[in-house]
Each structure stands twice: as C-alpha cells, then as structure tokens.
Amino acid sequence: MRTPLCDVFGIEHPIFAFTPSEHVAAAVSRAGGLGVLGCVRFNDPAELDRTLTWLDDHTDGKPYGVDIVMPMKVPTEGTSVDLGSRIPEEHRRFVDETLLRLGVPPLAEGEGREGVLGWLHSVARSHLDIALAHRPVLIANALGSPPVDVIEQCHAHGVQVAALAGAAKHALSHVANGVDIIIAQGYEAGGHTGEIASMVLTPDIVDAVGPDVPVLGAGGIGSGRQVAASLALGAQGVWTGSIWLGTEEYRSLTGSSGWEAAFTRATSSDTVRTRVYTGKPARLLKTRWTEAWAEEGAPDPLPMPLQNLLVADAHNRINASGDPDVIAMPVGQIVGRMNEVRPVADVMADLVEEFGRAVSSLDRIRG
Amino acid sequence: MRTPLCDVFGIEHPIFAFTPSEHVAAAVSRAGGLGVLGCVRFNDPAELDRTLTWLDDHTDGKPYGVDIVMPMKVPTEGTSVDLGSRIPEEHRRFVDETLLRLGVPPLAEGEGREGVLGWLHSVARSHLDIALAHRPVLIANALGSPPVDVIEQCHAHGVQVAALAGAAKHALSHVANGVDIIIAQGYEAGGHTGEIASMVLTPDIVDAVGPDVPVLGAGGIGSGRQVAASLALGAQGVWTGSIWLGTEEYRSLTGSSGWEAAFTRATSSDTVRTRVYTGKPARLLKTRWTEAWAEEGAPDPLPMPLQNLLVADAHNRINASGDPDVIAMPVGQIVGRMNEVRPVADVMADLVEEFGRAVSSLDRIRG
Numbered sequence: 118m119r120t121p122l123c124d125v126f127g128i129e130h131p132i133f134a135f136t137p138s139e140h141v142a143a144a145v146s147r148a149g150g151l152g153v154l155g156c157v158r159f160n161d162p163a164e165l166d167r168t169l170t171w172l173d174d175h176t177d178g179k180p181y182g183v184d185i186v187m188p189m190k191v192p193t194e195g196t197s198v199d200l201g202s203r204i205p206e207e208h209r210r211f212v213d214e215t216l217l218r219l220g221v222p223p224l225a226e227g228e229g230r231e232g233v234l235g236w237l238h239s240v241a242r243s244h245l246d247i248a249l250a251h252r253p254v255l256i257a258n259a260l261g262s263p264p265v266d267v268i269e270q271c272h273a274h275g276v277q278v279a280a281l282a283g284a285a286k287h288a289l290s291h292v293a294n295g296v297d298i299i300i301a302q303g304y305e306a307g308g309h310t311g312e313i314a315s316m317v318l319t320p321d322i323v324d325a326v327g328p329d330v331p332v333l334g335a336g337g338i339g340s341g342r343q344v345a346a347s348l349a350l351g352a353q354g355v356w357t358g359s360i361w362l363g364t365e366e367y368r369s370l371t372g373s374s375g376w377e378a379a380f381t382r383a384t385s386s387d388t389v390r391t392r393v394y395t396g397k398p399a400r401l402l403k404t405r406w407t408e409a410w411a412e413e414g415a416p417d418p419l420p421m422p423l424q425n426l427l428v429a430d431a432h433n434r435i436n437a438s439g440d441p442d443v444i445a446m447p448v449g450q451i452v453g454r455m456n457e458v459r460p461v462a463d464v465m466a467d468l469v470e471e472f473g474r475a476v477s478s479l480d481r482i483r484g
Numbered sequence: 485m486r487t488p489l490c491d492v493f494g495i496e497h498p499i500f501a502f503t504p505s506e507h508v509a510a511a512v513s514r515a516g517g518l519g520v521l522g523c524v525r526f527n528d529p530a531e532l533d534r535t536l537t538w539l540d541d542h543t544d545g546k547p548y549g550v551d552i553v554m555p556m557k558v559p560t561e562g563t564s565v566d567l568g569s570r571i572p573e574e575h576r577r578f579v580d581e582t583l584l585r586l587g588v589p590p591l592a593e594g595e596g597r598e599g600v601l602g603w604l605h606s607v608a609r610s611h612l613d614i615a616l617a618h619r620p621v622l623i624a625n626a627l628g629s630p631p632v633d634v635i636e637q638c639h640a641h642g643v644q645v646a647a648l649a650g651a652a653k654h655a656l657s658h659v660a661n662g663v664d665i666i667i668a669q670g671y672e673a674g675g676h677t678g679e680i681a682s683m684v685l686t687p688d689i690v691d692a693v694g695p696d697v698p699v700l701g702a703g704g705i706g707s708g709r710q711v712a713a714s715l716a717l718g719a720q721g722v723w724t725g726s727i728w729l730g731t732e733e734y735r736s737l738t739g740s741s742g743w744e745a746a747f748t749r750a751t752s753s754d755t756v757r758t759r760v761y762t763g764k765p766a767r768l769l770k771t772r773w774t775e776a777w778a779e780e781g782a783p784d785p786l787p788m789p790l791q792n793l794l795v796a797d798a799h800n801r802i803n804a805s806g807d808p809d810v811i812a813m814p815v816g817q818i819v820g821r822m823n824e825v826r827p828v829a830d831v832m833a834d835l836v837e838e839f840g841r842a843v844s845s846l847d848r849i850r851g
Binding site: 285303305312313314316317336338342343346348350385449450475476478479482483484 | 816
C-alpha cells in the first residue's frame with residue numbers, strides 16, 4: 118500500500134491516526150502508519166514536553182505527527198478565571214441540575230482540574246513551540262488553517278502542515294495560506310465536523326485543490342474496505358481517529374470500563390452532531406448527557422472557548438463515574454464497528470489486509 | 485464492470501437509475517444500466533399505463549424497473565378532500581403568506597392539479613397492479629418493506645423486490661419480510677434519507693444481511709470514483725438519482741430553465757434534510773422556500789401524507805414560476821458535481837470509464 122505521501126513521510130502505509138494517547142500514536146508509527154498525538158488535553162507544557170520525549174524514545178525512530186487546535190483568527194483570550202465570569206448563571210445551573218438528575222457523583226478530593234485550556238490560542242502556541250523542539254514530521258490543525266506565521270514556523274523546521282476542511286472552499290483557502298495537506302473531514306467523522314459526507318466531500322476537495330496537494334480522507338474509516346473507498350475517491354491517504362479508542366494501548370486514558378462498554382454496544386445510529394462539547398458542531402456518542410442538552414428548555418451551548426470551560430468539569434465527573442449511559446465521548450459513526458478492544462498492531466494489519474481484498478474484488482468486477 | 489446482479493437482471497453495468505422520467509429510464513436501460521421509473525407522480529392510473537407502454541417500446545427490449553412509495557403499515561386513507569380537512573388553518577396561512585413574501589405568482593388557469601396521491605396506499609397499490617401488467621424486472625419501494633402480500637405478488641410475477649434502508653436493523657427486517665435487494669440509502673442522498681452516511685452505512689448493511697443478499701449503495705454517487713468507492717464498500721451495484729436531473733432526457737419534466745440554473749450553480753453545501761416535502765425527512769435543494777420553513781415561528785411540517793397535500797400546489801406554483809432561489813427540488817449532496825446538462829449516454833459512459841481508472845489507481849497503490 119503506497120502513495121506519494123509514503124515517501125514524503127517515510128511511512129509504509131498512508132494511514133494517519135489521530136489520537137490523544139502517546140501509546141496509540143507510537144504503536145501506529147511502529148506498525149508503519151503515522152501516529153499523530155492530539156495536544157489539546159495538555160494544560161501543562163512540561164507534561165507535553167515529557168510526553169513527546171517518550172514518543173521520541175518509543176517509535177523505533179519512525180516518524181510521528183502532532184495535532185493542535187488553533188483558530189486562524191486569534192479569539193478572545195484570558196485565563197480560565199476571567200473567561201469563567203462570562204459564563205451565564207443559567208448555564209452553570211443547567212449543568213449542575215443535569216448532573217444531579219443523571220446521578221453523576223462529584224469528583225473525589227483532588228480529582229478536579231481546570232477546563233481544557235488547549236482551546237486557547239496562547240496555549241496552542243505553546244504546544245507548537247514545544248512540539249517543534251522534538252521531531253514531528255507533521256503538524257495538523259483541527260480548526261483549519263493556523264495563522265500564516267505558524268505555517269512559516271513549521272516550514273522553517275521542515276515540518277509539513279495539514280488542516281481539516283469540511284468544504285472545498287475551505288480547502289482552497291487553506292492551500293492559499295500555505296497549508297501542505299488537506300484533511301477532508303466528512304459529516305460522519307467524530308469530533309468537529311461539517312455537513313458534507315465523505316463520499317461527496319473527498320472528491321470535491323481532491324478536484325478543487327488539484328493533483329499537487331495531497332488529500333487525506335477522514336470520517337467513516339475503520340476498515341480496509343473504507344480505506345479502499347477513500348483512496349478510490351482520490352485521497353492519497355486516510356485520517357482515522359475513532360477506531361483507535363478500541364485498542365489496548367488506549368486504555369491508559371479511558372479511566373473506566375464504562376467507556377469501553379459504551380462504544381462496544383453502540384451502533385452507527387448512536388452518535389449526534391452537537392455544539393455541547395466545545396461550542397462548535399462536533400460528533401459525540403449519543404448519551405443521556407447529549408440528550409439533556411437537546412431537550413425543550415435546555416440552554417443553547419455557548420461559543421468556543423466558553424462552552425468547554427463550562428462543561429470540562431462535568432465531563433471529568435461523568436467520565437470518572439463511568440456510567441456508559443451518560444459518558445461524554447467524541448466519536449464518529451464508525452463506532453458501530455468498534456465491538457472489541459484489540460492491540461493497535463492487529464487493527465493496522467486488518468486495515469492493510471482488507472484493503473488488499475477490497476482492491477482484488479474491484480479488479481474482478483472490472484474484469 | 486460486472487457483478488452477479490448483472491446476470492440476475494441481464495444488464496451490462498450494475499448502475500441503477502431512479503428517475504421520474506421515462507425518457508431518462510429508457511436511455512439508462514439502453515446504455516446498459518437499469519432505468520427505474522418513479523411512479524409517485526402519476527395520479528391517473530391510465531397515464532402510468534401509457535407511460536409503461538412507451539417504456540416497453542423504447543428500451544430496445546432491455547430490462548427496466550419501477551419505483552413505488554408504499555408504507556408497510558396501511559396509513560390513514562381518504563380522498564384528498566377529506567384528508568384536506570385535517571390540515572390546520574395555520575399551516576395553510578403560512579404557505580399562502582410565504583408564497584406571497586417570496587414573490588411566487590399563482591398558477592395560470594388550468595395549470596393546477598391536486599396533491600400527489602402516489603403517497604396514498606391505495607394509489608401505490610394501483611401503480612403496482614398496472615406495473616405488473618407490463619415487463620418490469622424490479623419493483624423498488626422507497627419507504628422500506630412493502631406489505632408481505634405485495635412482495636409475494638411481485639415474486640409470483642417473477643419480479644424482484646428492492647427496498648431502501650437507512651440502518652442495518654431496517655435492512656434485516658426487509659430481508660425477513662422477503663425483500664430480495666437492499667438499497668443502502670446514505671445521509672448524503674436526495675429525497676427520503678436517514679442519518680448514517682454511505683461510507684458507514686453500506687458496509688454496515690452488507691455485513692448485516694450477509695453475502696446472499698445483494699446491496700446497492702445509494703447516496704453521493706455521481707462519478708465513477710464514487711461507483712468504485714461504493715463497490716469497494718461491498719455493494720454489488722449503485723443506486724443513483726440526482727445526477728439524472730442534469731440530463732437532456734430529463735428536460736421534458738423540469739418545466740422551466742430556473743430548475744437547471746438552480747442545480748448547476750449549487751455546491752454540495754446547498755442542500756438540507758427537512759420534513760417540508762412529504763412529512764418525513766428528505767434532502768432537498770436549500771432555497772428560500774426551505775429556509776422559510778426553518779425560520780423562527782414557522783409551523784412544524786405535518787405528518788405524511790398531509791404535508792405533501794399541503795404543499796403540492798405551492799410546489800407547482802414555485803416550479804412553474806422557475807425562480808431558482810425558491811425552487812422545490814429533492815436532490816442529494818452530489819448536486820455540487822452537476823454543472824452541465826448532458827445526454828444520459830454520456831453520463832453513463834463517464835461513470836463506467838472513470839470507474840475503470842479508479843480501479844487502476846487502486847491497483848497501483850496496492851502494488
């Protein structure tokens with residue numbers, strides 16, 4: 118399995134794996150793909166630095182990438198304290214009452230932490246500075262083009278820049294800003310996503326940016342047949358995320374068995390695209406928590422970054438409680454296919470093997 | 485391009501084309517696919533009978549199919565007059581005021597007609613009886629399983645039955661009812677559609693029904709790359725619809741040039757999934773008409789079949805006026821790819837040729 122992107126990055130398979138877990142990222146890179154570590158969860162720059170040092174040491178010299186969350190336009194900044202003062206009392210009351218109604222216990226002493234500050238521009242900048250002191254080959258930005266000086270900074274370090282796009286016009290604007298690789302993020306994807314499904318979006322973007330800009334297909338990819346479909350649509354590689362939640366290497370981050378129970382029983386109908394996680398539309402597992410926000414009388418979610426500050430503590434409580442009916446989990450429609458927990462290397466081997474079988478089947482159909 | 489379905493139906497390419505136009509259906513069948521005539525627009529059984537006779541005479545002896553709209557459970561019946569009495573005055577007023585606000589003129593003398601009665605069970609039954617007196621090889625039902633006696637009636641005539649499904653559990657229930665072929669209708673499709681995108685839905689359904697039940701991929705298919713993607717996902721053929729609106733053969737049904745202006749300028753972002761057309765969620769072109777129903781204070785659409793009776797006359801007025809900003813058109817996200825009007829034979833030739841190129845490209849990637 119080989120596209121030009123394999124040569125660009127020195128990887129065996131054009132399978133990119135976004136994951137907040139350094140253990141998953143390292144295992145994907147060792148297995149011939151490109152592990153991409155999500156940085157948004159690191160509030161403490163020193164912790165990110167230690168984690169990237171660990172990655173440097175556990176990828177057998179293979180390449181890896183880093184994912185940041187940086188809007189192009191610098192948004193309202195502030196500490197979590199002064200941003201917190203802009204959260205309406207009605208919203209805080211709704212969160213408190215909903216947690217009570219859903220039976221989510223408070224955190225134990227010392228378990229709390231402040232909201233995820235990675236959504237703040239200044240924190241994302243610090244992530245970038247730390248990452249560039251290590252050896253990533255790719256910086257991906259989950260919110261589209263990063264600021265142009267950030268792109269230039271990456272290029273000065275010989276690092277390629279990828280950006281997510283949910284429509285062809287956004288992809289064109291990323292390319293104009295200097296982005297090297299477009300991630301076509303389809304409607305079915307987990308996390309932040311637009312309205313256009315992968316089947317339509319991937320060739321739209323491939324045709325819009327032309328043959329010189331590699332496109333990764335994202336959204337709905339959890340099997341080798343789906344890898345083949347995405348490459349048939351013109352992608353040079355695939356960007357995967359949700360499927361890595363179902364791996365043994367991810368377990369150090371899940372915190373509870375409720376998490377695994379939730380995704381193994383879910384079908385592809387059990388997700389919802391909602392603004393409750395960050396303030397921008399993102400696909401989550403549909404649970405009593407997301408349903409509560411959809412009920413008559415629930416407040417509208419706040420804009421980014423306020424919404425995540427509002428719910429961060431609630432999400433910590435929910436996920437610590439481990440109740441699979443309530444859990445707060447970004448995941449794509451592919452969750453219906455995540456029915457067991459396996460080692461990363463097995464998942465990778467299956468993707469590659471099933472890709473080969475899908476292509477053989479198409480060969481027979483073509484005749 | 486050959487799958488076992490080609491032998492079942494005696495067709496050259498497993499490309500199925502749903503269309504309300506007998507001219508498009510005939511041209512697709514003549515070009516080696518299977519044209520499937522949508523019957524819902526025929527209020528007058530004699531007109532359907534004449535149209536099928538025309539099809540019998542204009543397909544060069546090649547096979548064709550027929551599409552009906554029949555719920556499994558017999559819904560509230562009635563003439564358009566007594567059903568009309570169940571439409572709230574508020575809804576009628578909203579439609580009248582919206583048409584006035586959008587500048588849609590009344591129909592000229594003699595242009596009006598009653599609502600589309602094909603949504604009524606009794607009318608769909610008459611469509612079936614008429615169709616079976618001709619030579620269709622396939623009856624497809626847009627609303628899932630038809631009643632079991634209908635399936636048996638088709639089988640007694642040697643006609644296969646296909647049914648649309650938007651989730652694996654619906655597909656399994658169709659198979660249990662005796663349906664022969666499942667059409668996996670993804671979120672991106674035009675007309676009635678569910679929430680799960682094709683990239684996820686097609687393999688979900690293929691795996692659920694097993695190798696003995698052929699699956700057609702539907703939603704987002706308007707190019708050979710998309711045909712290849714759908715077959716890579718395990719479909720034995722594709723079910724297409726929107727792309728045939730952009731053909732010369734369809735022009736006898738469009739009524740105005742506004743229709744073509746509307747779809748040639750639309751991007752894949754310009755559709756919306758809404759209940760305003762029939763009462764069930766269906767994807768339409770996003771226009772000032774669909775936006776009016778989404779505004780604050782607009783009434784909720786009525787259940788099927790009342791909503792279509794409510795808006796049928798409005799749709800006639802809108803489409804006769806030809807204003808591309810207002811037009812009422814079921815279409816999928818693939819509309820972004822419909823940028824010119826061409827003969828059916830050219831569209832078919834491109835699908836087949838690009839399919840071949842996509843498979844060759846996958847061959848090179850596999851190595």
